Amino acid sequence: MNLRAIGALISKDFSLFFRNRFFALMTALGIIFYLAIYFLMPSSVDETLVIGLYAPVMPPAFEQFEEEGLEFQIAESEAALKEAVIEGEYLAGIALPADIMDRFASGQKPKINVYFAADTPEELKDGVEVLIKELAYQETGLGFEASEPEILGPDMMGMQIPPRDRMRPLFAIFIMLFEIFGLAVLISEEVERRTAQALLVTPMTVNDLFAAKGAVGMTLAFGQAVLFMGIVGGMSQQPLIILVTLLLGGVLVTGVGFLLGALGKDMMSAMGWFVIALIILAIPSFGVVFPGTVSGWAKVIPSYYLVDTVHRVSNFGAGWGDIGYNLLILLGFALALVWVGTMALRRKLQ
Amino acid sequence: MAHDAIVAEELTYWYGELVAVDHISFHVAEGEILGFLGPNGAGKTTTVKMLTGLLKPKAGKAMLLGMDVASNVEKVQGDIGVCFEDTNLYEQISAVGNLKLFARLFGIRPFDANALLKRVGLAGREKDRVETYSKGLKQRLMVARSMVNRPRVLFLDEPTTGLDPTSAEAIRNIILEECERGATVFLTTHDMVEADKLSDRVAFMNEGKIVALDTPHNLKQQYGKRALKAKIATRNGELEDREITLDTPETPQAIRELFAQEKVVTVHSEEASLEDIFIRLTGRGLYA
Numbered sequence: 016m017n018l019r020a021i022g023a024l025i026s027k028d029f030s031l032f033f034r035n036r037f038f039a040l041m042t043a044l045g046i047i048f049y050l051a052i053y054f055l056m057p058s059s060v061d062e063t064l065v066i067g068l069y070a071p072v073m074p075p076a077f078e079q080f081e082e083e084g085l086e087f088q089i090a091e092s093e094a095a096l097k098e099a100v101i102e103g104e105y106l107a108g109i110a111l112p113a114d115i116m117d118r119f120a121s122g123q124k125p126k127i128n129v130y131f132a133a134d135t136p137e138e139l140k141d142g143v144e145v146l147i148k149e150l151a152y153q154e155t156g157l158g159f160e161a162s163e164p165e166i167l168g169p170d171m172m173g174m175q176i177p178p179r180d181r182m183r184p185l186f187a188i189f190i191m192l193f194e195i196f197g198l199a200v201l202i203s204e205e206v207e208r209r210t211a212q213a214l215l216v217t218p219m220t221v222n223d224l225f226a227a228k229g230a231v232g233m234t235l236a237f238g239q240a241v242l243f244m245g246i247v248g249g250m251s252q253q254p255l256i257i258l259v260t261l262l263l264g265g266v267l268v269t270g271v272g273f274l275l276g277a278l279g280k281d282m283m284s285a286m287g288w289f290v291i292a293l294i295i296l297a298i299p300s301f302g303v304v305f306p307g308t309v310s311g312w313a314k315v316i317p318s319y320y321l322v323d324t325v326h327r328v329s330n331f332g333a334g335w336g337d338i339g340y341n342l343l344i345l346l347g348f349a350l351a352l353v354w355v356g357t358m359a360l361r362r363k364l365q
Numbered sequence: 366m367a368h369d370a371i372v373a374e375e376l377t378y379w380y381g382e383l384v385a386v387d388h389i390s391f392h393v394a395e396g397e398i399l400g401f402l403g404p405n406g407a408g409k410t411t412t413v414k415m416l417t418g419l420l421k422p423k424a425g426k427a428m429l430l431g432m433d434v435a436s437n438v439e440k441v442q443g444d445i446g447v448c449f450e451d452t453n454l455y456e457q458i459s460a461v462g463n464l465k466l467f468a469r470l471f472g473i474r475p476f477d478a479n480a481l482l483k484r485v486g487l488a489g490r491e492k493d494r495v496e497t498y499s500k501g502l503k504q505r506l507m508v509a510r511s512m513v514n515r516p517r518v519l520f521l522d523e524p525t526t527g528l529d530p531t532s533a534e535a536i537r538n539i540i541l542e543e544c545e546r547g548a549t550v551f552l553t554t555h556d557m558v559e560a561d562k563l564s565d566r567v568a569f570m571n572e573g574k575i576v577a578l579d580t581p582h583n584l585k586q587q588y589g590k591r592a593l594k595a596k597i598a599t600r601n602g603e604l605e606d607r608e609i610t611l612d613t614p615e616t617p618q619a620i621r622e623l624f625a626q627e628k629v630v631t632v633h634s635e636e637a638s639l640e641d642i643f644i645r646l647t648g649r650g651l652y653a
Contacts, residue, residue, distance in 0.1 A: 017439070023469035027455065027462075034457050209453035213510070216417045216447040217470040218439045365420070 020219040024227035056179035067105035071113040076153035184325040185300040198232040202276025237265030252332040266349040273356025317348035370549035375425035387573035400564030446516030456496035471514040501532035557639040589637025597627040
């Protein structure tokens with residue numbers, strides 16, 4: 016390794032990167048933009064479920080429900096309840112008949128009307144149905160003798176993640192992914208303008224060239240991600256694991272940058288390839304932000320292991336034992352991508 | 366006696382089925398200027414790539430300054446300078462920035478970029494971004510860049526193509542100065558006049574092979590046809606061309622008869638150009 020030559024090329028690349036107004040602006044604005052969004056988003060989760068209730072007679076079981084995190088707001092009439100649900104004041108409305116307690120006492124089934132707004136999620140509808148059944152069981156004395164519930168795994172009760180912290184891994188990976196584009200353009204221009212050829216007739220070797228480009232990619236991606244995570248408190252838990260994860264993420268995006276640099280012919284084609292890569296690599300992030308939107312196949316996307324690890328460590332304090340397997344897979348993907356990218360570039364340089 | 370700076374022994378390279386360079390052998394002495402001529406696709410660039418360590422020969426050997434290029438690439442590259450045909454400068458940075466980068470790659474400290482730029486006629490434009498330069502100025506900078514490490518062997522690929530006469534002459538002068546300093550120059554060019562003016566010897570390359578290699582004078586002697594060309598005035602006042610081939614037994618008699626029987630208006634001798642010889646040897650022109 017010719018460290019002198021590598022240092023000279025790194026210095027040149029940073030100079031060129033920040034002379035390019037587009038990259039300089041996007042790098043600066045990108046991090047400011049994500050920080051601004053982060054701090055503007057809610058920092059806490061409102062866990063109370065508000066349900067409208069019309070109850071001429073209030074069954075005693077409702078007091079118990081309120082203790083379990085449900086908030087009932089009383090409507091004056093069934094018509095007022097329906098109107099409030101339509102207006103979006105309640106997620107659901109329950110109308111109890113006036114003779115509900117008598118019917119329970121006589122062993123008859125009371126008729127309970129339940130109202131939902133058109134956009135109420137299915138999960139909530141199911142939940143309210145279960146609530147009604149539970150009410151019936153409680154009032155008729157047929158409720159289960161529930162033993163102390165046992166939580167298998169970490170008890171997440173009260174640990175709901177605020178929206179901004181849920182978005183944190185997504186922001187971090189977006190900051191890293193953007194640097195793929197800068198690196199790809201630096202490389203593709205070096206190849207297409209044949210400046211790489213001029214470098215390779217000096218004592219600088221192809222491996223030196225890759226080392227310099229890799230260092231630039233790593234510094235840009237890793238450095239910014241660390242800065243972001245540091246500012247938003249993403250490293251308050253297990254900072255070493257987060258650093259290692261972001262470092263591997265930096266290697267991963269550098270490999271992708273190499274590959275796109277070999278595929279791209281100029282800034283526009285590099286941008287085209289970058290958009291494709293961005294879409295693919297960003298998919299796992301949505302699975303974290305919106306659970307249930309991404310199924311198991313997302314695990315074939317290398318960035319899944321980056322986002323999942325950052326999410327679990329920064330939001331739940333997962334330790335080495337919990338995410339060691341993730342990091343191993345991430346390392347494997349990162350090395351494979353660097354190898355593929357390097358081979359593609361070596362072929363192009365010849 | 367001068368040692369050989371460049372030695373090619375049975376140098377060969379192929380791309381798939383295409384043999385680009387086919388077992389060529391030659392040597393270039395220290396301080397010599399070798400003109401390397403040939404049409405596009407003749408194998409010139411591939412040869413230069415093998416000599417400069419950019420490509421590893423598929424067969425044969427390239428030696429530079431007594432070292433096998435393939436096994437001493439970095440050492441060899443520390444002693445050479447290469448000026449490519451296509452402009453490949455960092456256009457967003459200044460001329461000084463370009464030269465300083467390459468000086469750092471070669472490990473040269475201290476390095477006076479301004480002195481080198483002054484030498485190639487770029488004084489006053491040192492700090493301008495290269496993207497603002499004309500083609501001629503960029504080419505001067507390319508030549509300057511190839512001289513950053515005071516190379517012992519200089520590879521110049523079409524250094525004056527597309528330049529105005531002043532820029533071209535400036536670059537030719539720099540080549541001669543480098544040669545006086547003791548550098549060996551490997552000059553690839555299409556320009557036969559330039560090759561004739563600058564080269565101690567020229568090599569003609571065609572379809573991957575060297576078809577002739579000698580001094581321009583010897584090549585002309587060996588392959589060229591010398592002639593005397595005259596314009597004569599006829600009786601009705603019109604001009605006619607006459608040509609007498611020189612170096613034949615009949616030449617003296619033919620010249621005597623020309624001057625005795627015709628009214629000669631102009632007369633001059635003509636010798637074959639390198640291009641004529643190249644066409645004669647290969648059956649194709651340099652731009653074919």
